[in-house]
Amino acid sequence: MITSNVAELLSSDKFLQEVEIKGWVRTFRANRFIALNDGSTINNIQCVVDFENTSEDILKKITTGAAVSIKGTLIESQGKGQTVEIKVAELEILGESNPDEYPIQPKKHSFEFLRENAHLRVRTNTFSAVMRVRSALSFAVHKYFTENGFYNFHAPIITGSDAEGAGEMFQVSTLGLDNVPKDEDGNVDYKKDFFGKETNLTVSGQLEAETYAMALGKVYTFGPTFRAENSNTTRHLSEFWMIEPEVAFNNLDDNMDLAEDFIKSVITYVLQHCKDDIAFLDNRLTQEEKTKPANQRSEMTLLERLNFVAENNFKRVSYTEAIDILRNCKPNKKKKFQFPINEWGADLQSEHERFLVEKHFKCPVILFDYPANIKAFYMRLNDDGKTVRAMDVLFPGIGEIVGGSQREERLDVLKQKISDLNIDEKELWWYIDTRKFGTAEHSGFGLGFERLVQFSTGMGNIRDVIPYPRTPQNAEF
Amino acid sequence: MITSNVAELLSSDKFLQEVEIKGWVRTFRANRFIALNDGSTINNIQCVVDFENTSEDILKKITTGAAVSIKGTLIESQGKGQTVEIKVAELEILGESNPDEYPIQPKKHSFEFLRENAHLRVRTNTFSAVMRVRSALSFAVHKYFTENGFYNFHAPIITGSDAEGAGEMFQVSTLGLDNVPKDEDGNVDYKKDFFGKETNLTVSGQLEAETYAMALGKVYTFGPTFRAENSNTTRHLSEFWMIEPEVAFNNLDDNMDLAEDFIKSVITYVLQHCKDDIAFLDNRLTQEEKTKPANQRSEMTLLERLNFVAENNFKRVSYTEAIDILRNCKPNKKKKFQFPINEWGADLQSEHERFLVEKHFKCPVILFDYPANIKAFYMRLNDDGKTVRAMDVLFPGIGEIVGGSQREERLDVLKQKISDLNIDEKELWWYIDTRKFGTAEHSGFGLGFERLVQFSTGMGNIRDVIPYPRTPQNAEF
Numbered sequence: 001m002i003t004s005n006v007a008e009l010l011s012s013d014k015f016l017q018e019v020e021i022k023g024w025v026r027t028f029r030a031n032r033f034i035a036l037n038d039g040s041t042i043n044n045i046q047c048v049v050d051f052e053n054t055s056e057d058i059l060k061k062i063t064t065g066a067a068v069s070i071k072g073t074l075i076e077s078q079g080k081g082q083t084v085e086i087k088v089a090e091l092e093i094l095g096e097s098n099p100d101e102y103p104i105q106p107k108k109h110s111f112e113f114l115r116e117n118a119h120l121r122v123r124t125n126t127f128s129a130v131m132r133v134r135s136a137l138s139f140a141v142h143k144y145f146t147e148n149g150f151y152n153f154h155a156p157i158i159t160g161s162d163a164e165g166a167g168e169m170f171q172v173s174t175l176g177l178d179n180v181p182k183d184e185d186g187n188v189d190y191k192k193d194f195f196g197k198e199t200n201l202t203v204s205g206q207l208e209a210e211t212y213a214m215a216l217g218k219v220y221t222f223g224p225t226f227r228a229e230n231s232n233t234t235r236h237l238s239e240f241w242m243i244e245p246e247v248a249f250n251n252l253d254d255n256m257d258l259a260e261d262f263i264k265s266v267i268t269y270v271l272q273h274c275k276d277d278i279a280f281l282d283n284r285l286t287q288e289e290k291t292k293p294a295n296q297r298s299e300m301t302l303l304e305r306l307n308f309v310a311e312n313n314f315k316r317v318s319y320t321e322a323i324d325i326l327r328n329c330k331p332n333k334k335k336k337f338q339f340p341i342n343e344w345g346a347d348l349q350s351e352h353e354r355f356l357v358e359k360h361f362k363c364p365v366i367l368f369d370y371p372a373n374i375k376a377f378y379m380r381l382n383d384d385g386k387t388v389r390a391m392d393v394l395f396p397g398i399g400e401i402v403g404g405s406q407r408e409e410r411l412d413v414l415k416q417k418i419s420d421l422n423i424d425e426k427e428l429w430w431y432i433d434t435r436k437f438g439t440a441e442h443s444g445f446g447l448g449f450e451r452l453v454q455f456s457t458g459m460g461n462i463r464d465v466i467p468y469p470r471t472p473q474n475a476e477f
Numbered sequence: 478m479i480t481s482n483v484a485e486l487l488s489s490d491k492f493l494q495e496v497e498i499k500g501w502v503r504t505f506r507a508n509r510f511i512a513l514n515d516g517s518t519i520n521n522i523q524c525v526v527d528f529e530n531t532s533e534d535i536l537k538k539i540t541t542g543a544a545v546s547i548k549g550t551l552i553e554s555q556g557k558g559q560t561v562e563i564k565v566a567e568l569e570i571l572g573e574s575n576p577d578e579y580p581i582q583p584k585k586h587s588f589e590f591l592r593e594n595a596h597l598r599v600r601t602n603t604f605s606a607v608m609r610v611r612s613a614l615s616f617a618v619h620k621y622f623t624e625n626g627f628y629n630f631h632a633p634i635i636t637g638s639d640a641e642g643a644g645e646m647f648q649v650s651t652l653g654l655d656n657v658p659k660d661e662d663g664n665v666d667y668k669k670d671f672f673g674k675e676t677n678l679t680v681s682g683q684l685e686a687e688t689y690a691m692a693l694g695k696v697y698t699f700g701p702t703f704r705a706e707n708s709n710t711t712r713h714l715s716e717f718w719m720i721e722p723e724v725a726f727n728n729l730d731d732n733m734d735l736a737e738d739f740i741k742s743v744i745t746y747v748l749q750h751c752k753d754d755i756a757f758l759d760n761r762l763t764q765e766e767k768t769k770p771a772n773q774r775s776e777m778t779l780l781e782r783l784n785f786v787a788e789n790n791f792k793r794v795s796y797t798e799a800i801d802i803l804r805n806c807k808p809n810k811k812k813k814f815q816f817p818i819n820e821w822g823a824d825l826q827s828e829h830e831r832f833l834v835e836k837h838f839k840c841p842v843i844l845f846d847y848p849a850n851i852k853a854f855y856m857r858l859n860d861d862g863k864t865v866r867a868m869d870v871l872f873p874g875i876g877e878i879v880g881g882s883q884r885e886e887r888l889d890v891l892k893q894k895i896s897d898l899n900i901d902e903k904e905l906w907w908y909i910d911t912r913k914f915g916t917a918e919h920s921g922f923g924l925g926f927e928r929l930v931q932f933s934t935g936m937g938n939i940r941d942v943i944p945y946p947r948t949p950q951n952a953e954f
Contacts, residue, residue, distance in 0.1 A: 095916030439572030
């Protein structure tokens with residue numbers, strides 16, 4: 001008797017072997033054909049029940065969602081759509097699933113309904129495929145960096161500094177909101193808080209990662225980050241996973257090379273290791289696209305898009321060139337942009353990024369050398385005195401997927417920037433130390449993992465690519 | 478010209494090649510010999526400066542911690558302790574390091590001092606070795622689970638439920654502590670909070686992981702978890718990384734097999750991939766042990782301990798057997814235990830666990846079948862009605878490294894337990910659903926990643942195996 005899983009059995013040719021398998025019933029047809037799934041693949045294995053010799057009581061309990069244990073013989077399938085099936089000898093119901101109560105029935109459910117049942121939605125084809133691809137991408141990330149000499153660095157999640165200013169933060173405390181202790185001046189007495197000071201959830205591990213890159217050479221973070229912004233969009237989560245490599249001695253060109261090579265590598269990994277899931281998701285997206293008006297449909301299928309990114313160079317365009325293109329483009333002249341582009345220095349909005357990527361260049365684009373005053377303090381100032389060595393990677397359908405920069409390694413320039421922004425130097429003493437002692441060029445970027453999963457799976461809403469999404473007014477499960 | 482790193486050059490035999498390398502000066506000896514490190518290995522490469530043809534100004538700046546760029550010729554070394562060295566042709570100082578200010582000098586620093594300089598301590602041999610081993614362990618974890626058919630599952634960090642009761646929690650809020658909004662009854666108005674309800678940082682992703690295991694079969698989490706406990710010990714952190722596999726259809730025996738196989742696999746990985754770092758740490762620990770009184774020294778070196786765990790079976794002992802051993806052991810009879818063991822049902826303390834592992838069995842021990850009333854509600858009740866299918870893996874020097882169980886899969890038994898503990902069923906509706914629809918045996922465990930790093934590196938204090946430790950009154954950096 002071989003105890004196995006669906007993925008192994010489906011690719012097996014050990015016919016007439018006795019096998020044992022456990023899984024969940026997806027459908028039960030003609031009182032005879034169980035489509036069994038155990039999560040090991042998107043495909044089900046057909047188990048043929050000898051209904052004449054099976055009690056009515058058992059047959060009644062073979063319902064969608066029920067857990068069963070099956071012993072039987074692996075045989076070549078007579079039916080269409082599969083090569084092997086199991087001739088059932090013994091069937092045990094492990095856990096029933098009352099069809100009148102079980103929410104996940106074999107029919108089309110709206111993604112909204114499934115979000116409300118996030119604990120069960122992974123039992124559907126779409127979400128199991130998405131989560132398997134997510135897992136494969138996660139491994140591809142670790143594999144890429146490990147094979148390229150990077151060390152995984154776990155940035156702290158609870159942080160005492162709000163220096164980066166990447167966004168609104170969640171406060172972390174044990175003071176208890178019902179009776180907050182105050183000091184003599186009526187201010188919150190943070191000395192009594194758990195860490196003896198005000199603390200928040202991290203918005204980025206970059207500054208800490210820089211300290212490690214300046215010792216270990218190449219590091220990367222892959223952990224949760226947080227934004228307490230009231231953004232109810234299909235592109236934002238309050239809690240999301242971010243990947244942040246940081247490399248000593250890299251300049252911005254090296255940084256662009258790294259971002260491009262990294263993204264191509266992980267997408268290639270998924271194309272190679274998730275063929276069945278991607279095929280399913282490709283088909284799903286194609287069906288979804290058909291429901292849209294013809295002029296809103298994508299020009300490429302999911303699979304075509306993934307192959308396109310894996311095989312083609314990203315277009316590298318300076319911010320200044322991009323502004324020229326945008327200023328002179330049709331939508332701008334015809335006043336179709338919500339935010340018209342009139343002059344150099346404008347911050348690019350999603351509509352501009354999408355125009356560049358989807359209409360003008362029709363490929364992933366890396367914009368670089370942005371105006372200093374719309375970018376963070378730690379980015380390296382160019383000799384022109386007005387642009388910084390920043391870069392954003394823009395993807396079709398997703399927009400910004402990577403934001404990065406060469407870091408300002410010069411102590412005096414960095415201190416001036418910090419002072420200009422009225423940040424207290426004492427807050428960043430340890431960060432400044434890296435420029436005091438053995439400073440050198442270095443660069444890095446942040447990649448929002450969920451946006452990568454969105455791109456790789458073709459899912460339109462970022463809430464559908466993370467198991468339990470956290471968004472404003474929503475922390476269920 | 479080959480641009481390379483120290484690890485590659487040290488194992489290279491491309492003599493007389495022109496090479497370029499960037500890194501940081503560890504020491505500069507006799508105005509001539511730079512020991513250069515770039516984080517790629519614990520070993521330094523010797524760079525020989527032609528001091529007669531180098532300006533005094535440059536020579537003065539070759540100090541510990543300075544960043545330099547070197548071009549030169551790779552040659553066979555004449556000196557002891559290395560096979561290759563670089564004959565320097567060009568040397569550029571990238572970033573100076575004033576020896577009067579730089580805290581990390583080539584001498585012995587206390588771990589306490591280094592903790593206060595956590596942003597620089599990774600520039601020392603000990604901490605760079607620890608962090609490289611930590612990174613290798615992290616990859617080994619992902620590799621093991623991926624190769625064994627598990628999917629990586631990202632459990633939510635911010636959680637709306639406090640059901641597991643694994644420990645004190647940190648509250649997450651955007652209400653602002655200085656002016657907390659109250660409702661008509663004077664209670665905190667959580668409707669105005671970011672998520673519209675009270676939220677905390679997760680203490681475990683297990684319950685959510687169970688929902689995924691019951692669809693995908695085998696999943697694991699690897700993410701940060703939090704405890705707001707005032708434990709100032711060498712074994713506790715307020716923020717730490719935890720690994721939690723969860724497997725559908727596994728019983729407790731399968732779970733023990735998995736834990737043992739997993740731990741052996743990741744330790745074997747480190748033994749194979751971190752030879753130089755482990756050798757250094759092995760030597761460091763041996764030196765440290767020599768400073769202890771003879772009767773307090775370990776019987777094994779670090780390397781011996783790692784090999785021992787990789788090669789020997791863990792001893793599996795029921796709680797009941799363990800109590801018998803403890804009740805009759807010398808330290809108990811001689812009243813040497815702080816908490817004497819008198820009867821079945823006692824909760825085991827660290828002193829008891831260490832006695833069993835270090836004195837009695839002298840190997841890793843898996844204790845199982847604990848009294849129900851000292852374990853969590855979700856653990857499966859045995860037929861005796863008084864023990865549950867819980868297990869703890871105990872390690873020498875570390876104590877508990879894994880805690881796990883077979884989960885209570887029976888709806889009625891689980892509901893009774895929840896009701897007995899006065900937990901509101903509504904809080905756990907989604908968890909209970911997994912027992913309503915297609916329930917089945919399943920098991921899992923949690924492994925504290927930092928304890929694994931401690932064991933693998935021989936570091937005595939858990940604060941020294943995570944980049945930026947968070948502990949009571951400490952959230953610096």
